[in-house]
Amino acid sequence: MIKILTNALRFILLVALQVFLLKNMVIYGLNVPYLYILFVLLLPFETPNWLLFTLAFLIGISVDLFSDTLGLHATACVILAFFRTVIIRVTVQEDNYDSDPEPTLAIMGFRWFFFYALILTLIHHFFLLTFEVFKFSEIINTLSRVFISSLFTLILIFIAELIFFRKKERK
Amino acid sequence: MINLWRFISRFNAFFFLIIYLVISITLLIKNNDFQKASVYNSSNEIIGGIYQKVNIVNKYLNLNLVNDSLAKENISLHNQLKSSFLNDSIVTKIVTDTINKVKYEYILSEVVNKSITSRNNYLTINRGSKAGIKKGMGVIGPNGIVGIVWNVTKNFSSIQSILHEDTRITSSIEGSPYFGPLIWEGKDPNYVTLTDIPNQLNLKPKARVVTSGLGVIFPKGVLIGIVDKAGVKGGGSFLDISVKLSTNFYAIEYVYVIKNNYQTEQETLEDANKESVND
Structure with missing residues (x-):
């Protein structure tokens, strides 16, 4: 129950943060952080796939509604959710942990979380920005946007995780 | 049947991916069409x-x-007021303007x-x-x-x-007869490119780029920006002129x-x- 509440709160908070604040944070003219993907990254391991995909789709659509890009963020988020299941299946052994772990920095350790966040952020940003431009002739420009935005997003993900780091450790 | 069910549940993530991808890409493509633009956006x-x-x-x-x-x-509006011009005519009468x-x-x-x-x-x-x-x-x-x-x-x-990327506003350099579409290349929100201007045009630096008045949307002579630099792309006969926009999109209210x-x-x-x- 608490888990559902935390995640619902996280959903609202991240969407609000994204559409009201982060959308206006710009570096080098065109690069924005997309911190809202943290919601999909932090869903608990035992989330069933249908719920995972539905939630990813929902958060994508919510961001889309506020940025006039219906379907764009949703597409990228659904792809992100799929790669999340792949990465978790490859790297996490199900019988290895004692009591319901979550894919957070505090529980899974820095190394694992860093690669997890890095790969998924790159995948999400790549699909998001490629679908937005949809032109092969601008691929260099798009790729540089992917990397700079990813860097920006990753920094924010780690800041967010470090802020809530201690609270979870105590529990 | 059981095997099929096993197969589906084993790769269920993949099937969910397909289902949701179809939904979201349909939305994406539908929404991209200027004519069929849906109401689910921020004008909602x-x-x-x-x-x-x-x-x-x-x-x-x-x-x-x-x-x-x-x-x-x-x-600039004050400068156009009647009161800021010297009136040197002696006879005055009220004229109902029927010409304009x-x-x-x-x-x-x-x-x-x-x-x-x-x-x-x-x-x-x-x-x-x-x-x-x-x-x-x-x-x-x-x-x-x-x-x-x-x-x-x-x-x-x-x-x-x-x-x-789909906005094409026909514009011209002030005082020249040539016109061409204005394109944004997606790099810097302060600069756009004016294309299709013949390169025999003697371009003055800092020339004003204005709307051409062709078409029905904009009146003639609305300021767009100032010429930044001009170059010929690939030896063609048209100039690609980089224009610094006069509208500051960061501050527009x-x-x-x-x-x-x-x-x-x-x-x-x-x-x-x-x-x-x-x-």
Whole structure:
């Protein structure tokens, strides 16, 4: 129950943060952080796939509604959710942990979380920005946007995780 | 049957991916069409309303810049007032002006949401069909051109800004007869490119780029920006001119929607031309 509440709160908070604040944070003219993907990254391991995909789709659509890009963020988020299941299946052994772990920095350790966040952020940003431009002739420009935005997003993900780091450790 | 079920449940993530991908890509493609633009965007009543609330804070933070541009506009309007000209005629009488009919009307409206950073950018304003705004009208700001109305609801409209890959505004260098479409290449929101200008044009630095007045959307001579630099692409016979926009999209708060009273008449005539050519 608490888990559902935390995640619902996280959903609202991240969407609000994204559409009201982060959308206006710009570096080098065109690069924005997309911190809202943290919601999909932090869903608990035992989330069933249908719920995972539905939630990813929902958060994508919510961001889309506020940025006039219906379907764009949703597409990228659904792809992100799929790669999340792949990465978790490859790297996490199900019988290895004692009591319901979550894919957070505090529980899974820095190394694992860093690669997890890095790969998924790159995948999400790549699909998001490629679908937005949809032109092969601008691929260099798009790729540089992917990397700079990813860097920006990753920094924010780690800041967010470090802020809530201690609270979870105590529990 | 059991094997099939096992197969599906083993790869269920993949099947979910396919289902949701189909839904979202359908939305994406449908929404990208200018003509079929759906109502699920920020000109929607609820989302427009939320943005209007949040915008109160933004408006306060930008007061300095807005005041500045409004003051400048006031000065230029003052300069056009009758009282600022010396009247040297002796006989005066009131003349009802029957020669000039109002062709363009301007509707003031406030920007409640905008994007600058995407490849395709939009603005949302707080006037809609109630104020007489229709799809396809031109939009300018105090400093210059902004975009074209894309989608309208009762109280809000969204504007396809000039920073969009499908926006092509016919423009020309002030004082020259040549015109061409204006394109945004998606790199810097302060610069756009004016293409298709023949390279025999003797281009002065800092020349003003204005709307050409062709078509029905914008009046002639609305400022777009100032020539930054010009180059010939790949030895062709056309110049690609980089134009610094005069509109600062970061600070824009108020815009004017342009209503052309003779739009239908001109369009009906031009459509009739096309039809008679086809016959």
